[in-house]
Structures are given as structure tokens and as C-alpha cells.
Amino acid sequence: MKPFQYAAPKTLREATGLLEDRWGVAEVLAGGTDLITSLKQHIVAPNRLVSLRNVPELKGIRAESRRIRIGAMTTLAELVENASIKEHFPSLVTAANGVGSPQLMSVGTVGGDLCQRPRCWFYRNGLGLLAMRDGKSLARDGDNRYHAIFGNDGAALFVNPSSFGPALIALGATLTVAGNAGRTREVTADKFFQTPRTDNDRETALRPNEILTGIVLPLGGLKNATYEVRHRHGLDWPYVTATVAFQLQDGRASDARVVLGHVAPVPWSSASAGNALNGATVNDATAVKCGAAAAEGANPLSHNSYKVQMVKTAVKRAVLAAGKA
Secondary structure, X not given: OOOOEEEOOOOHHHHHHOOXXXXXXXXXXXXXXXHHHHHHOOOOOOOEEEEOOOOHHHOOEEEOOOEEEEEOOOEHHHHHHOHHXXXXXXXXXXXXXXXXXXXXXXXXXXXXXXXXXXXXXXXXOOOOOOOEEOOEEHHHHOOOOOOOOOOOOOOOOOOOOOOOHHHHHHOOOEXXXXXXXXXXXXXXXXXXEOOOOOOOOOOEOOOOOOEEEEEEEEOOOOEEEEEXXXXXXXXXXXXXXXXXXXXXXOOEEEEEEEEEEOOOOOOEEOHHHHHHHOOOEOOHHHHXXXXXXXXXXXXXXXXXXXXXXHHHHHHHHHHHHHHHO
């Protein structure tokens, strides 16, 4: 790989000061489970890596009266062992456990999961984020069995790889971001992910000189669950995931949110599925109806129509799991 500078700052302010105003010059190193692979594959070739492992303010989980704060450098293993997370957010625990590998869970971080790059094999083989050649999409005309079935009317056909993205959106999370000179801002989880228009864009709302610092989850009493459809457990990405969150009173759901993963360039919120769940009793019939609603508007490519049935199944099972939680 290309030689680079390695920086190990001890404060957040020092870390942001080591970044640049354009992509590709400096990269943030969290757990490294994605970035190191990208370096070896020559997907990125920065002049500097800025490691966050020595920045204590980015680590840990803190329970407050009405919310829980998760540091971006919190590992997946730490997340699944936290009592407050297990009590209030089983959807996050399921998403983390889906990674499967103890090695990855011990070094992979929550922030790194949200910021990882697409797993699209065209992109990973150096053909560009949008995989375009002579004005034509290599993915649309080629092997697209793992690509998007929603939000695929543009050039971006990859699927967002984040395990936590759908759950954080369903749970109403807010992400905190820090930039140069101590600037901070908040981004709601549903606005954090974005569909790139060019090969030079990124898939999140982060700017080149910003660092994701943490996640804030409101304690609203939401029933929630994640269901993943996988070829195998561990060391692989799912075909489809679904996270469901809702209030439950007198056996009926309200404030329902259904968010799909691995089906679009961003985590895909299904308003139709949420509407199908609102006001309904949580049972098998409702779960089936909700799953069917979630699949509405799907636009499969030439080799991935099988994902439509997976969406229906994942949402159905997530609804039932949340109702029993």
C-alpha cells in the first residue's frame, strides 16, 4: 500500500486539526476493520491516518435520565454487554451480534460501522463508487444480485452496509459530529446517510474535516427488534435486514417506524409499513400486512428480485419479535 503518516492524537480537538478540507488526503482510523482492507485494496490512498484509539472522550456508554449516549469508539463487544442497551434497545444488540466474529466485535466500533464504505464488488475492485463506464452502469447491466431494490433509479446501486443505521433511524437517534476549531453539530440518524451523486462523494453527511463523536438515543419506551436474513452467521453481510420500533399500549401499536437495511444506498424507511402497523394489534396478520407494505415500491434489478420476499419476511419477523420484547 502507499506510505502514509500515522497520527495518534490524545484529544478530539487535536484529531480534528489533523484532518483536511477535501476527501482522500487524510482518513480517520477507528477500529480499522474496514479502512485497513480499503488501504490494501488501493480503494483509498491517504497521506495521513488519524487514529482515534487514544481519544478517551469518544469511548464508553453513559445512561442519563432520558437518554443514553454511546461514544463512537465504543466497540461492538462493549455495546452488547451493556445492561442499559440490552434492556432498552434489543434491536442494536441483535445488529451487533449479527457480525458474529469475536475478533471483529472486539475491535470494530459503533462509529466505524456507521461510516464504513460500500461492499459492492464493483467498487471494491477499483471500478468506482458508482461503477460507470462509457455512461453505462456496470452494476445495472452486470452481476447485481446483492444490490439495491429501493432507491436505485439513479447511478448509485450499492447497498448501505451499516448494521446499526436502520436501528438508529427507527429509534430516533441523533448523531454528534465535531469539526475544526471545536465546532460541533448534531445530525439526526435519518439525515446522516446520503446517496452520492458522483464517485467523489461520500455516503454520509460527514465533511472531510469532521469526526463522528457519538450517538444519543432517547429513552422513549419503544418496543424494538431487528431481524436479519443471512446466508450464514458471522463474517458476512446480510441480504436484507429490518428494524421495527413502536409504542405499544393496550395491545395496539403507535408511532411505528420500519427501516430496512441492505436494500438501498441508504437505510430505507418504509412509511407504508409504519402506517400498516399504527393502530393495529400486533399479531401474525398485522405482521404479514406490514411486511407486504414494506415491499411496496420495490424495483428489483435483473438478478435480485429474491430480495422482495426477504423484505416481507424480515419485517414480519421483526414486528413479532418487537411485540414480544
